[in-house]
Amino acid sequence: MDEIDExxxxxARMVEKIRLRDQxxxxxxxxxxxxxxxxxxxxxxxxxxxxxxxYFSGLEHKNxxxxxxxxxxxxxxxxxxxxxxxxxxxxTKENPFRSLDVxxxxxxxxxxxxxxxxxxxxxxxxxxxEFQAVGRDITELKAIHAQLDDANQQLHQLSHTLxxxxxxxxxxxxxxxxxxxxxxxxxxxxxxxxxxxxSSQEIYQKxxxxxxxxxxxxxxxxxxxxxxxxxxxxxxxxTERFGSEVEIKLDVPSSDIRFDPDVEIxxxxxxxxxxxxxxxxxxxxxxxIKGEINPEHVLISVEDNGSGFEYVNGNExxxxxxxxxxxxxxxxxxxxxIDAILLINTRxxxxxxxxxxxxxxxxxx
Numbered sequence: 481m482d483e484i485d486e487x488x489x490x491x492a493r494m495v496e497k498i499r500l501r502d503q504x505x506x507x508x509x510x511x512x513x514x515x516x517x518x519x520x521x522x523x524x525x526x527x528x529x530x531x532x533x534x535y536f537s538g539l540e541h542k543n544x545x546x547x548x549x550x551x552x553x554x555x556x557x558x559x560x561x562x563x564x565x566x567x568x569x570x571x572t573k574e575n576p577f578r579s580l581d582v583x584x585x586x587x588x589x590x591x592x593x594x595x596x597x598x599x600x601x602x603x604x605x606x607x608x609x610e611f612q613a614v615g616r617d618i619t620e621l622k623a624i625h626a627q628l629d630d631a632n633q634q635l636h637q638l639s640h641t642l643x644x645x646x647x648x649x650x651x652x653x654x655x656x657x658x659x660x661x662x663x664x665x666x667x668x669x670x671x672x673x674x675x676x677x678x679s680s681q682e683i684y685q686k687x688x689x690x691x692x693x694x695x696x697x698x699x700x701x702x703x704x705x706x707x708x709x710x711x712x713x714x715x716x717x718x719t720e721r722f723g724s725e726v727e728i729k730l731d732v733p734s735s736d737i738r739f740d741p742d743v744e745i746x747x748x749x750x751x752x753x754x755x756x757x758x759x760x761x762x763x764x765x766x767x768x769i770k771g772e773i774n775p776e777h778v779l780i781s782v783e784d785n786g787s788g789f790e791y792v793n794g795n796e797x798x799x800x801x802x803x804x805x806x807x808x809x810x811x812x813x814x815x816x817x818i819d820a821i822l823l824i825n826t827r828x829x830x831x832x833x834x835x836x837x838x839x840x841x842x843x844x845x
Contacts, residue, residue: 515594515615519544521608535617537587551584553591571608576600581618592619636816700748707744708735708773711780714752715769718759726759731770732780739778739840746814747778747836750822754782754834757807762786762832781835788826811836 515535517528523544536547548557560582567578578598585591596615603609703710715730722728738744751769758764764786771780791808808824815822815836826832 515617516613517615518610518612520610526610551586553583553585556583571600573602573606576602581622592617593622594618703744703748706736706738707747707778708732708737710744710748711751711769714748714755718755718767722759726765726767728755728767729769731768733772735773737773737775743818743838743840746818747780747820747838750811750814750820750834750836751780751782753807753811758782758784758786758832761807762788764831775840778838778840779835781833783831783833785831788828788830788832790828791824791826 513531515529515532517525517532519525525544536551548560552560560580563580567580571578576599578600579595580598581593581595583591583593594615595618596613599612600608601610601612700710700713702713711730711732715728718726718728755767755769758767762784764784766785768783769780770783772778773780811834812822814820818838819841820836820838823835823837824832825835
């Protein structure tokens with residue numbers, strides 16, 4: 481009899497501990513502004529704090545299905561149920577946490593959105609015993625994110641427009657230098673009263689070479705025939721400029737495939753910038769441009785044996801600018817304008833590889 485009394489006393493103490501624990505739990509969550517609730521797998525609520533009662537009126541007389549019918553628009557219910565059905569099989573005892581955004585309709589007709597962070601509680605048989613959810617209204621936060629997305633999209637469009645206008649200005653200036661300025665200089669040189677001296681001819685040739693170099697930088701002429709021919713011309717120009725100091729190789733199968741001119745110029749500028757950075761800033765002596773240009777896929781990489789630098793893919797914006805990687809910022813911006821992927825692999829003292837990949841989304845030009 482004493483053992484039974486002792487067991488009953490022990491059981492009473494355990495029940496009291498559980499009661500006090502639940503009382504403390506409820507006292508803590510009652511003062512929270514977040515929506516906190518617990519419910520059984522069948523949707524019956526076992527607890528909710530005052531914040532939930534204020535948000536969903538009369539909750540004590542409802543279950544989850546009733547709340548969904550009353551506060552979630554019919555057009556959203558199927559999508560939410562599908563989301564839940566996809567999430568439930570992935571929940572385990574080792575990973576019981578999930579988060580989902582649920583659109584709700586307030587009694588006054590206002591549409592809101594709640595983000596629920598859900599913890600699944602399992603019993604000893606690894607069966608789901610209860611769901612505990614903490615929610616917060618993120619309507620204003622989503623609106624701010626939407627405004628930021630709109631602003632970023634507008635900035636993206638503005639940047640695209642500015643770069644396109646810049647390329648048009650470059651092309652126009654290149655034509656003017658080629659068709660007019662070079663002719664004027666030739667006429668001036670040939671109209672001299674006396675036969676030009678050797679020194680005069682040398683100066684004339686330097687001026688012409690400089691102007692032609694400027695024309696090339698403004699708008700590579702061979703790019704008018706396609707990306708491959710633009711790259712071929714780029715390699716020839718580097719070879720002519722650096723001579724034996726730089727070993728450069730173009731390992732791209734010949735291709736006369738044409739894309740939108742805006743795409744071709746952005747891809748070319750990315751590769752041109754990568755080559756320029758390697759030669760002028762990384763002291764590279766070996767440069768390889770390789771890849772493929774076909775109707776379904778453009779993949780070009782630029783590899784060098786230069787000094788390299790410390791970089792982690794994902795470092796964007798201010799980080800790149802603060803480290804004075806202005807060329808990388810420009811390349812990423814150009815890649816973004818045509819929805820291309822730009823990857824950078826480098827390490828200090830071990831050279832750099834820059835890869836640009838673009839998948840055509842429109843018909844060939």
